[in-house]
Amino acid sequence: MNERFPKKISRRSFLSTSGKLALGATGIMAGSAGLFYYGQVTRKQKPQQERPGNIVELGQFSQLKAIKDVEKANYEGTIQDAWVTKAVNGFVYVRNDANGDLLIMSPACTHLGCSINPVPEAQRGGGKGLFFLCPCHAAEFDPSGNSVKGVLLGLDTYKPIISDNKVYIDILASIKGQLRKL
Numbered sequence: 001m002n003e004r005f006p007k008k009i010s011r012r013s014f015l016s017t018s019g020k021l022a023l024g025a026t027g028i029m030a031g032s033a034g035l036f037y038y039g040q041v042t043r044k045q046k047p048q049q050e051r052p053g054n055i056v057e058l059g060q061f062s063q064l065k066a067i068k069d070v071e072k073a074n075y076e077g078t079i080q081d082a083w084v085t086k087a088v089n090g091f092v093y094v095r096n097d098a099n100g101d102l103l104i105m106s107p108a109c110t111h112l113g114c115s116i117n118p119v120p121e122a123q124r125g126g127g128k129g130l131f132f133l134c135p136c137h138a139a140e141f142d143p144s145g146n147s148v149k150g151v152l153l154g155l156d157t158y159k160p161i162i163s164d165n166k167v168y169i170d171i172l173a174s175i176k177g178q179l180r181k182l
């Protein structure tokens with residue numbers, strides 16, 4: 001027999017060896033898939049430590065509750081748009097309503113989206129409820145953001161989320177304003 005060449009492998013031996021190799025490869029693949037899956041599960045199970053970017057902070061609860069008139073509260077956050085994370089910043093108007101509850105209003109006029117402004121105290125009311133005025137086409141809104149002139153829809157509002165003496169809102173979850181009664 002020629003010792004320089006491997007001895008001839010029988011069909012049974014070949015099948016047995018390749019079967020073992022295939023099993024080994026499958027085991028390795030299953031092992032990595034298992035590890036990957038384990039990684040996914042453990043990642044999901046980690047406690048959420050970071051708040052989502054669309055939940056933005058407006059300020060200290062005690063400070064916002066102390067607002068006597070109306071104030072702007074600025075925010076900064078991020079939103080996910082398909083695969084892109086976008087930085088967003090803006091502001092809302094905050095006041096305490098007649099029941100002492102925080103009222104958080106979007107500044108976007110419901111006509112074409114211009115930012116409304118509160119009018120000086122001397123110009124307010126007058127039986128019409130004027131409180132916010134749109135500088136673009138003069139739509140008017142009352143202190144609760146209801147439309148009183150020029151547009152049909154009142155201002156969008158946000159539900160306050162209160163945690164650790166701070167107030168947050170979800171900027172992706174505004175509540176549509178009320179339709180003006182004609």
Ligand code: FES
Nearest residue numbers: 109111112134137
């Ligand atoms: S955008 Fe406000 S009235 Fe037109």
